[in-house]
Amino acid sequence: MGENITRKILKSHLVEGKMIAGEEISIKIDQTLTQDATGTMAYLSFEALGIPRVRTEVSVSYIDHNTLQAGFENADDHAFLQTIAAKYGIYCSKPGNGICHQVHSERFARPGKTLLGSDSHTPTSSALGMIAIGAGGMSVAMAMAGQPFPLVMPRVINVKLTGKLRTGVAAKDIILELLRRMTVKNGVGKVIEYSGSGVETLSVPERCTITNMGAELGVTTSVFPSDRVTYEFMKDQKREADWIELKADSDAEYDELIEINLDEIEPLVAKPHMPDKVVKVRDVSDVKVSQVFIGSCTNSSYSDLAKAATILDGKCVNPNVSLCIAPGSKQVFEMIARDGILQKLISAGARILESACGPCVGVGQAPQSGGVSLRTNNRNFIGRSGTKDAKVYLASPEVAAVSAITGVITDPRDYDGIDLETISKIKDTKERIIDDRMIIAPKDKTDDVVVRRGPNIKPLPLRGDLEEEINTAVLLKVGDDITTDDIMPAGAKILPLRSNVPAISQYVFNGIDPTFSKRAKENNGGIIVAAENYGQGSSREHAALAPMYLGVKAILAKSFARIHHDNLINYGILPLRFKDKADYDKINQGDVLVVKNVREQVSKGEFIVIDKTQGFELKAFVIFSDRQKEVMISGGQLNYVKKMI
Ligand code: MIC
Numbered sequence: 001m002g003e004n005i006t007r008k009i010l011k012s013h014l015v016e017g018k019m020i021a022g023e024e025i026s027i028k029i030d031q032t033l034t035q036d037a038t039g040t041m042a043y044l045s046f047e048a049l050g051i052p053r054v055r056t057e058v059s060v061s062y063i064d065h066n067t068l069q070a071g072f073e074n075a076d077d078h079a080f081l082q083t084i085a086a087k088y089g090i091y092c093s094k095p096g097n098g099i100c101h102q103v104h105s106e107r108f109a110r111p112g113k114t115l116l117g118s119d120s121h122t123p124t125s126s127a128l129g130m131i132a133i134g135a136g137g138m139s140v141a142m143a144m145a146g147q148p149f150p151l152v153m154p155r156v157i158n159v160k161l162t163g164k165l166r167t168g169v170a171a172k173d174i175i176l177e178l179l180r181r182m183t184v185k186n187g188v189g190k191v192i193e194y195s196g197s198g199v200e201t202l203s204v205p206e207r208c209t210i211t212n213m214g215a216e217l218g219v220t221t222s223v224f225p226s227d228r229v230t231y232e233f234m235k236d237q238k239r240e241a242d243w244i245e246l247k248a249d250s251d252a253e254y255d256e257l258i259e260i261n262l263d264e265i266e267p268l269v270a271k272p273h274m275p276d277k278v279v280k281v282r283d284v285s286d287v288k289v290s291q292v293f294i295g296s297c298t299n300s301s302y303s304d305l306a307k308a309a310t311i312l313d314g315k316c317v318n319p320n321v322s323l324c325i326a327p328g329s330k331q332v333f334e335m336i337a338r339d340g341i342l343q344k345l346i347s348a349g350a351r352i353l354e355s356a357c358g359p360c361v362g363v364g365q366a367p368q369s370g371g372v373s374l375r376t377n378n379r380n381f382i383g384r385s386g387t388k389d390a391k392v393y394l395a396s397p398e399v400a401a402v403s404a405i406t407g408v409i410t411d412p413r414d415y416d417g418i419d420l421e422t423i424s425k426i427k428d429t430k431e432r433i434i435d436d437r438m439i440i441a442p443k444d445k446t447d448d449v450v451v452r453r454g455p456n457i458k459p460l461p462l463r464g465d466l467e468e469e470i471n472t473a474v475l476l477k478v479g480d481d482i483t484t485d486d487i488m489p490a491g492a493k494i495l496p497l498r499s500n501v502p503a504i505s506q507y508v509f510n511g512i513d514p515t516f517s518k519r520a521k522e523n524n525g526g527i528i529v530a531a532e533n534y535g536q537g538s539s540r541e542h543a544a545l546a547p548m549y550l551g552v553k554a555i556l557a558k559s560f561a562r563i564h565h566d567n568l569i570n571y572g573i574l575p576l577r578f579k580d581k582a583d584y585d586k587i588n589q590g591d592v593l594v595v596k597n598v599r600e601q602v603s604k605g606e607f608i609v610i611d612k613t614q615g616f617e618l619k620a621f622v623i624f625s626d627r628q629k630e631v632m633i634s635g636g637q638l639n640y641v642k643k644m645i
């Protein structure tokens, strides 16, 4: 029986376990990446392990999220990250060099390799035929220390693409179509593998848009074959020596099949406030927009911006719209400047931002109150833009550029002022500007490096041993699809506190219940009750770390998102699941819950939870591997590893 690409790469990296879907395996990690918002904690964890140098083939620390520098905090973090990278043999991509996923796909991604990144959109690089997975900073620290990465052997879904996108339709619409079909809830424990004749019609940046936003499906990663298109891209990046061909065997088996005929896809848009609320652009074409943003790690490639510029050429942004554009990397920025694309964008009235995450994570350009912002990002969670009552729609750069002119959400096919045929033929340039001087390479000798720790760098808080009994109140009861943005908001005000857990913990659940942190402290911790898909979205371990700091002992939910589930265990918070989901309705916020003999129940993975207030019992369970049970009993990953060492 033939093998698919996912199994081939996992097999060649398998350290432990059987490759049977649902079983825990562990794999060797070749490359790691971090970004500044998660990196500080990842490196503090790595440092605590006491290992002199990373044990990966390549580890890169990107500085791309917190680049606003409204106070000393961001700059402190940057100095810490650059010096700690130098100390431990890690590349450092400086602020201004671009968004981690864009730069990694350009300069480091390699077919056949594995990559673990402390950012949920790390799977972007799987567009080049690698297995790239997002994880919490602690997991990435372990991988840098040479530890195999544990994961559940995924089910592999074959998404077979046939046909060719029609004019006015973009790669973004393929992933939006998949989100429409699969929703944000159904990807846990799965990998998507693309195949079919439609694959060769897509460039590497287009594939990156698809693998990037695969994160919103909740899948572990999304993989494309490494083919001639990949080779050409890597050749243009002067990296053809790193290319290998990688494709599924002709008789490869998959666990599921989804077919998408590219000819049938239409321009799509995700409505507020979830990436799976997908409708046709024509269905919302009366919606007025006040802001348009073209950028983020999803859609900020050369061809994305070249298409937008051709649409905007000679025109002016609608008087009621603010258009912002952030090129994905310095390479893209330089090339659009060289080729006159930048000039067209500026001339049309676009506000050009630096190559960074920026508005995508609420760092600047918050929309006006009640405003409608049309963005090329991957996420439109409530409040993420920095304006709580803003309505964020997600669409392709083509839809975004046309809508910036018309002032209403517009299907490019319904706008007469452009030659769509020409626009759809715009390709990525082959004349790439290759200049890695903003990526500081590690040196062999590092003993003289002094790590700079400004006042914003606070030590990593540790949890004590696991308690024998949990006896505490339900601090908050929430519903389905609670995102890590809900749990630990980002944005220009809160992100600078990522390396200062005592300070950032004041904002836990700030958007849902601003009294949460105060109540947690007064109560000396507590429990959170939630419904399906708790912790979806980002990899930020602060969504576990800060609640841990506040004394939160357990989350009792119907189901969890993959990365957050692992982060909770890493920080010693029990991710309990209802055995009978109907019990969710019985518990009230404020009820006192008791779990006795916690350690014994952890070793069984089964729990009795007593609702002391209402006087009933319910059953719960945790999906633990044997290793995770030990981590939990130790009170978290760092305690566990320290004991092992
Ligand atoms: C995001 O897009 O939400 C982020 C900001 O990149 C996060 C990481 C973080 O919170 O630092 C992610 O996707 O993992």
Ligand code: SF4
Pocket (backbone or CB within 6 Å): 065, 099, 119, 121, 296, 297, 298, 356, 357, 360, 361, 377, 378
């Ligand atoms: Fe940055 Fe946004 Fe991409 Fe996250 S999704 S890495 S914040 S650009």
